[in-house]
Amino acid sequence: MSAHDTAPHTPVFTGVVRAKLDVVLARYPTKRAGLLPALWMVQEARGWISDDAMAEVAQVLELTPAYVKGVATFYTMYHLHPVGKHFVQVCTTTPCNICGAEGVAEAFLKHTGCGDLGATSPDGKWTVIEVECLGACGFPTPVLVNDDFLENVTAEKVPEIVKKYSA
Amino acid sequence: MGYPHKSHPKETVVLSQYFGDAEARTYDGWVKRGGYQALQKVLGMTPVEVTDVVKASGLRGRGGAGFPTGLKWSFMPKEKSKPHYLCCNADESEPGTFKDREIMRWTPHALIEGCAIAQLAIQAEVCFIYIRGEFTDPWAVMEKAVEEAYAKGTLGANAMGSGKRIDMHLHRGAGAYICGEETALMNSIEGKRGNPRIKPPFPAAQGLFALPTTINNVETLAAVPHIINRGADWYKALCLSNPKSVGTKLFSVCGHVQKPGNYEITLGYPLKDLIYDMCGGVLKGRTLKACIPGGSSVPFLNREESEGCLLDYEGCVAAGSMLGSAGCIVFDDSADMVYQTMRLAKFYAHESCAQCTQCREGTAWTVRILQKILDGDGTSKDLDLLLDLADQMTGKTICVLSDSCAAPVVSGIKKFRGEFEAYLKGARRAQVAVA
Numbered sequence: 256m257s258a259h260d261t262a263p264h265t266p267v268f269t270g271v272v273r274a275k276l277d278v279v280l281a282r283y284p285t286k287r288a289g290l291l292p293a294l295w296m297v298q299e300a301r302g303w304i305s306d307d308a309m310a311e312v313a314q315v316l317e318l319t320p321a322y323v324k325g326v327a328t329f330y331t332m333y334h335l336h337p338v339g340k341h342f343v344q345v346c347t348t349t350p351c352n353i354c355g356a357e358g359v360a361e362a363f364l365k366h367t368g369c370g371d372l373g374a375t376s377p378d379g380k381w382t383v384i385e386v387e388c389l390g391a392c393g394f395p396t397p398v399l400v401n402d403d404f405l406e407n408v409t410a411e412k413v414p415e416i417v418k419k420y421s422a
Numbered sequence: 423m424g425y426p427h428k429s430h431p432k433e434t435v436v437l438s439q440y441f442g443d444a445e446a447r448t449y450d451g452w453v454k455r456g457g458y459q460a461l462q463k464v465l466g467m468t469p470v471e472v473t474d475v476v477k478a479s480g481l482r483g484r485g486g487a488g489f490p491t492g493l494k495w496s497f498m499p500k501e502k503s504k505p506h507y508l509c510c511n512a513d514e515s516e517p518g519t520f521k522d523r524e525i526m527r528w529t530p531h532a533l534i535e536g537c538a539i540a541q542l543a544i545q546a547e548v549c550f551i552y553i554r555g556e557f558t559d560p561w562a563v564m565e566k567a568v569e570e571a572y573a574k575g576t577l578g579a580n581a582m583g584s585g586k587r588i589d590m591h592l593h594r595g596a597g598a599y600i601c602g603e604e605t606a607l608m609n610s611i612e613g614k615r616g617n618p619r620i621k622p623p624f625p626a627a628q629g630l631f632a633l634p635t636t637i638n639n640v641e642t643l644a645a646v647p648h649i650i651n652r653g654a655d656w657y658k659a660l661c662l663s664n665p666k667s668v669g670t671k672l673f674s675v676c677g678h679v680q681k682p683g684n685y686e687i688t689l690g691y692p693l694k695d696l697i698y699d700m701c702g703g704v705l706k707g708r709t710l711k712a713c714i715p716g717g718s719s720v721p722f723l724n725r726e727e728s729e730g731c732l733l734d735y736e737g738c739v740a741a742g743s744m745l746g747s748a749g750c751i752v753f754d755d756s757a758d759m760v761y762q763t764m765r766l767a768k769f770y771a772h773e774s775c776a777q778c779t780q781c782r783e784g785t786a787w788t789v790r791i792l793q794k795i796l797d798g799d800g801t802s803k804d805l806d807l808l809l810d811l812a813d814q815m816t817g818k819t820i821c822v823l824s825d826s827c828a829a830p831v832v833s834g835i836k837k838f839r840g841e842f843e844a845y846l847k848g849a850r851r852a853q854v855a856v857a
C-alpha cells in the first residue's frame with residue numbers, strides 16, 4: 256500500500272476484499288448500506304479514495320458515482336486526496352484546548368516539516384490536521400497517528416513520537 | 423472507578439468495576455465475573471416482562487436526553503409483523519464525554535449482554551453497534567468480543583441454546599459528530615449522508631430501513647444486565663436526591679482538574695465533591711472559574727452555581743444547566759471564556775450538517791462575530807447581535823445541534839460578560855490559555 260498511489264486505478268473489490276465486502280453486505284437489507292464499509296475498504300487498500308475508486312464502489316453497490324461522492328464528502332475521515340504516510344489528527348476542541356492542545360498541533364507541524372495544517376511534508380511522510388473532539392478528553396491531548404490512538408501527548412513528547420514513526 | 427486512577431471510596435462502582443482489568447475483556451473472564459447470567463435469565467422471560475423490569479428500575483437514557491428506557495422500549499410494536507432493529511449509539515463525540523469508550527475498551531461483554539437483552543425485549547433479531555470511526559481501540563476490543571460471543575454460541579441463530587436468534591454487527595462511522603443524533607445515525611448506517619430526519623415518524627414506527635427501531639446509548643445498555651441481575655428495586659434505591667433520577671452514572675471529568683477521568687457516582691451527588699474531592703480539585707494555585715456539567719452542548723455554570731449543583735437531571739437544571747451526557751469540563755481562572763466560547767461555537771459550525779438555514783448560517787456567523795471580538799474589532803452591538811442570533815437558532819431546527827451552539831454563547835455572555843466587555847474596550851487581547 257502506498258499513500259501516494261496515483262497510478263491508474265485497478266479494481267479494489269476482487270479476491271479477498273470482494274469476499275470481505277460480501278460478508279458485510281449480507282448483514283443489511285440494502286446494498287446501499289454497504290457504502291461506508293466499502294469506502295473504508297478502499298481507504299485501507301489504497302490509502303485514499305480516488306474518483307475512479309468511487310466509481311468502482313458505485314458500480315459494485317449499484318449506486319451512481321455522484322451519489323457515492325456526495326456521501327464520501329460528508330464524512331471527514333475519508334481521504335479524497337492522497338495524504339502523508341503518517342496521518343496525524345490532533346484534537347484541539349475546548350477540553351483539550353485548555354490543556355495545551357494547540358501547542359501539540361504546532362509541535363507536530365514543526366517536527367514533521369509539514370509547516371501548514373493539511374499540507375503533506377516534502378518527503379511525503381506526514382500530514383497533520385487539527386480535528387474536533389476525539390472522545391478521550393480526560394487524556395489530553397489525544398492524537399491519532401493513522402490507527403494508533405495516543406493519549407496524554409504534550410508538546411514536549413512530540414519530537415520523540417515523530418522520531419519513532421520516522422524510523 | 424476513576425480510571426486511570428484507583429477507585430475513590432465515595433464512588434458507587436457498578437459499570438466501572440472492571441475498568442483496567444484486562445481479563446474482564448475476555449468471554450471467559452466475563453463469565454467468571456458473573457457475565458451472561460442476566461441474558462440467560464431474560465431468555466426465559468417474555469418481552470413485556472423484561473421491559474417492565476427496566477421500566478420499574480427508573481433507568482433513563484445516558485446518551486443525553488434522559489428519556490426513560492423502559493418506556494422507549496414499550497413504544498415498539500408488540501405484534502411483530504416485520505423485522506425490528508436495535509441500534510446501539512457508540513458515536514460518543516460530545517466534547518467532554520469519554521465514558522462509552524471506557525465501557526467498550528474494558529467491558530465489551532457488558533455491552534454485548536445489554537444489547538442482547540434489549541433485543542429480546544423489543545424483539546429485534548439484529549443489532550447494529552455504531553462506533554465512531556476514530557475509536558480504533560474500542561473497535562478492536564468490541565470486534566474480538568463479538569467474535570467470541572458468536573464462537574461460544576451466545577450470539578447467533580440459537581443464542582445460548584434457546585432457539586432464539588440474536589445477531590450483532592459493528593458499523594464504523596467516518597467522522598461526523600452529527601451521526602450521534604439518532605436519526606442521522608440510522609441514515610449513516612443506511613449508506614446516506616448523516617442528516618437528521620424530521621420527526622415524526624419516530625424510530626419505533628419507522629427507524630432503520632424504515633422498520634421499527636430502538637436506539638440506546640452504550641452506557642444505558644451496559645446498565646441493563648445489572649438491573650436484571652439485582653432487580654429494579656435495587657437500582658431505584660440508588661438515589662441521593664430526586665427520585666426521578668436514579669442509578670449510577672459515569673461522569674467524565676476533564677479540563678483543569680488534578681485527576682481527570684471517569685468517576686461513577688450515584689445520581690444526586692454534589693458536583694463540588696466530584697471536582698474537589700474525587701478529582702483532587704483544580705490545579706495548584708488556581709481557582710475554579712466555570713464548569714460545563716453535561717458535555718459541550720449544555721450551558722456553562724459559574725463557580726457559585728457549580729458549587730451548589732447536584733448531579734442529576736433535575737439538579738443540573740436547577741443550577742442553570744443540564745446533565746446531558748455527563749461530560750464535565752472544568753475551567754480554572756486561567757481560562758479565557760471568550761476564546762473558549764468561540765472554540766465551542768467553531769465545533770458546532772464544523773459539525774453542522776447544513777440542512778437548516780438557522781444552523782448552517784447561524785453557527786458560522788456566531789464564530790465570525792466572536793472572532794471579530796477576539797481580534798479587538800468588536801463593538802457593544804455585537805453582544806446583542808450574538809444573543810439575538812442565538813435566539814434565532816434555538817428551537818427552530820430539525821435537530822438540536824443548533825440549540826447546542828447557542829447554549830454556551832448565551833450562558834457565556836450572561837455569566838462572564840465582564841470578559842467579553844474587556845475585549846470590546848480593548849483591555850484584553852486574545853491569548854490561548856495554557857494549563
Ligand SMILES: Cc1cc2nc3c(=O)[nH]c(=O)nc-3n(C[C@H](O)[C@H](O)[C@H](O)COP(=O)(O)O)c2cc1C
Pocket residue numbers: 482483484485486487488489491511512513514515516599600601602603604605637638639640642643821822823
Ligand atoms: C447533535 C446530537 C448528537 C448526539 N450525539 C450522541 C452520541 O454521540 N451518543 C449518544 O449516545 N447519543 C447522542 N445523542 C442523543 C441521541 O440522539 C439519542 O437520544 C440517544 O442515543 C438515545 O439513547 P438513550 O435513550 O439511551 O440515551 C445526540 C443527539 C444530538 C442532537
Ligand code: SF4
Pocket residue numbers: 600617618773774775776777778779781782819820821822823824
Ligand atoms: S440543526 Fe444543524 S445539524 Fe441539526 S439537522 Fe439542522 S442543520 Fe443539521
Ligand code: FES
Pocket residue numbers: 346347348349350351352387388389390391392393397517518519
Ligand atoms: S476535546 Fe479533545 S478529545 Fe475531547
